[in-house]
Amino acid sequence: MKNILANIMKMGRKRRDRSEIIEDILYWSGQYDGILITRLVYKTNLNHKILRPILEEMCRKNILYCSIGEDGRKYYRIKTRGLNYFNRKS
Incomplete structure (x- = not known):
């Protein structure tokens, strides 16, 4: 019975690979x-622990632009290089 419930709970779930996460x-x-990390957490269905290193890497690779707003919070914006990457993948 326990295995049946576990299988039912897994139905419909699909693990995304890294490229799908980056596309999201x-x-x-x-x-x-400009989007805050909290909104990205909700929209991409990831948690902070997973999302933060990916965002930092994308900023280092000039795919995203990270800026500090007047309120002191970090905002992420897509850069031209990110748009080119997204358009190629889509």
């Missing part, structure tokens, strides 16, 4: 003129 981040960062 690029899509949602392009939808807003």
Whole structure:
């Protein structure tokens, strides 16, 4: 019975690979003129622990632009290189 319930709970769940996660981040960062990590957590269905290193890497690779707003919070925006990457993948 326990195995049956576990299998039912897994139905419909699909693990995404890294490129799908990056596409989601690029899509949602392009939808807003600066998006906070909290909103990205909700939109991409990831947690902070997983999302933060990916965002930092994308900023280092000049795919995303990270800026500090007047309120002191970090905002992420898609850069031209990120748009090119997203358009190639789509």
